[in-house]
Amino acid sequence: MTSSVSSRRDARRNHERLLREARQLFAERGIDAPLDELAARAGVGAGTVYRHFPNRDALVREIYDSAVAELHDFAPEILGAETGWRSVELYVERLGAWVADSPYLPAVMRRVAELDPTHRPGADFEPLVDGLVARAQAEGALRADVTAVDLGILVDMLGSLGQYGGEYLPFWRRQLTIVLDGLRARPGTTPMPVPGQAFAAFHDMSHAKGPRPAPR
Amino acid sequence: MTSSVSSRRDARRNHERLLREARQLFAERGIDAPLDELAARAGVGAGTVYRHFPNRDALVREIYDSAVAELHDFAPEILGAETGWRSVELYVERLGAWVADSPYLPAVMRRVAELDPTHRPGADFEPLVDGLVARAQAEGALRADVTAVDLGILVDMLGSLGQYGGEYLPFWRRQLTIVLDGLRARPGTTPMPVPGQAFAAFHDMSHAKGPRPAPR
DNA sequence: TATGATTCGGAGGGTCGCCTCCGTTTACCC
DNA sequence: GGGTAAACGGAGGCGACCCTCCGAATCATA
Numbered sequence: 001m002t003s004s005v006s007s008r009r010d011a012r013r014n015h016e017r018l019l020r021e022a023r024q025l026f027a028e029r030g031i032d033a034p035l036d037e038l039a040a041r042a043g044v045g046a047g048t049v050y051r052h053f054p055n056r057d058a059l060v061r062e063i064y065d066s067a068v069a070e071l072h073d074f075a076p077e078i079l080g081a082e083t084g085w086r087s088v089e090l091y092v093e094r095l096g097a098w099v100a101d102s103p104y105l106p107a108v109m110r111r112v113a114e115l116d117p118t119h120r121p122g123a124d125f126e127p128l129v130d131g132l133v134a135r136a137q138a139e140g141a142l143r144a145d146v147t148a149v150d151l152g153i154l155v156d157m158l159g160s161l162g163q164y165g166g167e168y169l170p171f172w173r174r175q176l177t178i179v180l181d182g183l184r185a186r187p188g189t190t191p192m193p194v195p196g197q198a199f200a201a202f203h204d205m206s207h208a209k210g211p212r213p214a215p216r
Numbered sequence: 217m218t219s220s221v222s223s224r225r226d227a228r229r230n231h232e233r234l235l236r237e238a239r240q241l242f243a244e245r246g247i248d249a250p251l252d253e254l255a256a257r258a259g260v261g262a263g264t265v266y267r268h269f270p271n272r273d274a275l276v277r278e279i280y281d282s283a284v285a286e287l288h289d290f291a292p293e294i295l296g297a298e299t300g301w302r303s304v305e306l307y308v309e310r311l312g313a314w315v316a317d318s319p320y321l322p323a324v325m326r327r328v329a330e331l332d333p334t335h336r337p338g339a340d341f342e343p344l345v346d347g348l349v350a351r352a353q354a355e356g357a358l359r360a361d362v363t364a365v366d367l368g369i370l371v372d373m374l375g376s377l378g379q380y381g382g383e384y385l386p387f388w389r390r391q392l393t394i395v396l397d398g399l400r401a402r403p404g405t406t407p408m409p410v411p412g413q414a415f416a417a418f419h420d421m422s423h424a425k426g427p428r429p430a431p432r
Numbered sequence: 433t434a435t436g437a438t439t440c441g442g443a444g445g446g447t448c449g450c451c452t453c454c455g456t457t458t459a460c461c462c
Numbered sequence: 463g464g465g466t467a468a469a470c471g472g473a474g475g476c477g478a479c480c481c482t483c484c485g486a487a488t489c490a491t492a
Contacts (some may be wrong), residue, residue: 008459011469032248034449045471050451110379150390157373157391163326164422173409174366175373181406182398190397193389206380224489227439250479261441266481 015052017042019066022059027103031060031111057115064112067105071122074098079128084135088142088183091132092155093176099159100172106159117207126199143185147196154179231268233258235282238275243319247276247327273331280328283321287338290314295344300352304399307348308371309392315375316388322375333423342415359401363412370395 006012021042025033035056039046053059074094081087099105112119120126129148136142158179161172197205222228237258241249251272255262269275290310297303315321328335336342345364352358374395377388413421 006468008468010458014469035451036449039471046451047453047472048470051469055451146394150394153377153391154394157376160373160376161369165424167421167424170410171413174412175369177406177408178362178366178370178398179394180398181402182394182396184404186397186402186404188402190393192393194386196390197387205383208381208383222438224438226488230440251481252479255442262481263442263483264440267439271481 011052014042014044014048018044018049018052018059019063023063023102023104026063026107031104031107032056035059057111060108060111061115063104063108067102067108068121070098071095071125075125075128079132083141084132084137084139085141085184087132088136088151089180091129091151092158092180092183095155096158096176097169097172099155100162101166101169103162106156106162113207120199120203123199130199137185140185142183143189145192145196146183147198149197149199149202151183154183227268230258230260230264234260234265234268234275235278239279239318239320242279242323247320247323248272251275273327276324276327277331279320279324283318283324284337286314287311287341291341291344295348299357300348300350300355301357303348304352304358304367305396307345307367308374308396308399311371312374312392313385313388315371316378316385317382319378322372322378329423336415336419339415346415353401356401358399359405361408361412362399363414365413365415365418367399370399 006015018038022038025038025041029037035049036046039049042049053062078087078090078094081090109121112121126148129151133142133146133148133151137144137146158172158176161168161175222231234254238254241254241257245253251265252262255265258265269278294303294306294310297306325337328337342364345367349358349362349364349367353360353362374388374392377384377391
């Protein structure tokens with residue numbers, strides 16, 4: 001699991017540089033962009049790419065790992081908020097903005113899920129998010145029929161707006177506003193048409209065996 | 217522009233079959249899936265594929281055209297609703313469900329936009345949607361700071377949930393509920409953080425020259 | 433059914449991207 | 463500086479995919 005780090009400075013530098021350029025390349029040209037072009041962009045020979053990452057999947061996995069590490073950094077602020085509702089706001093806003101600003105993320109996530117469908121990305125976070133939802137609902141601020149899975153999906157939806165490019169990011173907060181208003185407990189809230197799902201059920205459903213889904 | 221239709225029944229049958237299989241193939245394997253495989257799935261030789269569609273882009277365009285035709289079918293119901301608010305509901309729900317249920321659509325739309333960035337997909341619809349928004353706002357049902365562009369983006373967001381596969385579709389209405397509640401005019405609505413965009417501005421922004429965005 | 437025009441099938445040439453291999457270069461350590 | 467181990471570069475083999483080509487098969491028409 002732990003990647004062995006070379007003791008040579010040039011090797012470390014190339015490794016980092018390749019990761020950085022790969023994120024950008026994947027964002028621009030898709031997760032199946034030619035690795036020879038990655039080599040060119042990183043100013044490196046093709047051999048160097050394959051020494052650091054035996055194949056495309058290894059590269060994708062490492063990008064994924066670095067994203068998960070970033071994800072951990074959000075936890076303190078989100079979970080440490082004054083109120084449960086503020087936690088919900090921060091959860092949706094911070095994570096949504098992060099995904100929207102990291103256009104390579106959705107494809108990387110999807111590919112990792114295909115490589116290992118049993119892997120549950122943030123399983124250790126799930127109880128925390130459940131707790132966060134319960135707290136906000138206990139306050140009477142978050143509508144009672146919303147689940148933690150709903151929140152995660154809303155983050156995905158907001159993150160998908162990264163497709164419009166960086167110039168859209170300022171406007172992104174408009175959709176955020178609408179979604180957060182829709183999450184608020186209020187008189188006259190529309191009842192949910194179907195019951196929600198638990199994390200496990202949602203995971204099993206969306207990772208059901210089946211052909212690779214459409215890139216978006 | 218009008219595609220000439222062959223007088224031979226086998227040719228027409230193969231053309232339709234190729235379109236049908238292409239939609240499914242693109243949904244499963246992405247818009248760059250091998251056309252040789254399309255030929256295999258359609259039970260047809262490679263030559264037949266290329267006689268009907270000179271290249272991948274022609275195929276994509278024709279799928280796009282058929283989608284636009286479908287789109288037109290929604291107009292009467294959406295615009296003919298009793299109230300402006302009901303129009304908004306139908307707009308978001310019908311189109312969102314359509315996109316979510318057509319996993320090939322987002323990639324096809326994006327590719328056509330790349331092929332011809334000046335092309336504005338539903339330019340003739342834009343005034344209608346603007347009118348629909350104005351009507352719902354005049355009723356006091358739709359929040360006053362929402363624009364027609366916002367509505368279109370929300371449809372996109374809801375449509376992106378097609379990525380979870382067909383089994384998710386029933387649950388999809390939960391997110392729809394949240395979004396619609398967020399659109400409702402109410403006391404205590406959170407003010408928008410930035411002003412909205414007109415269709416033209418949004419189009420120019422999201423189609424700014426630049427490298428191909430990440431497939432999702 | 434016979435005829436001619438149209439479409440079909442699939443082998444194969446050309447291109448592009450993946451990945452390996454090995455002579456050369458670079459970094460670390462003394 | 464000198465020696466050694468590690469990393470680098472990029473040419474090239476290989477396979478996958480795109481697309482063409484033409485003899486064979488099929489369809490419309492009479």
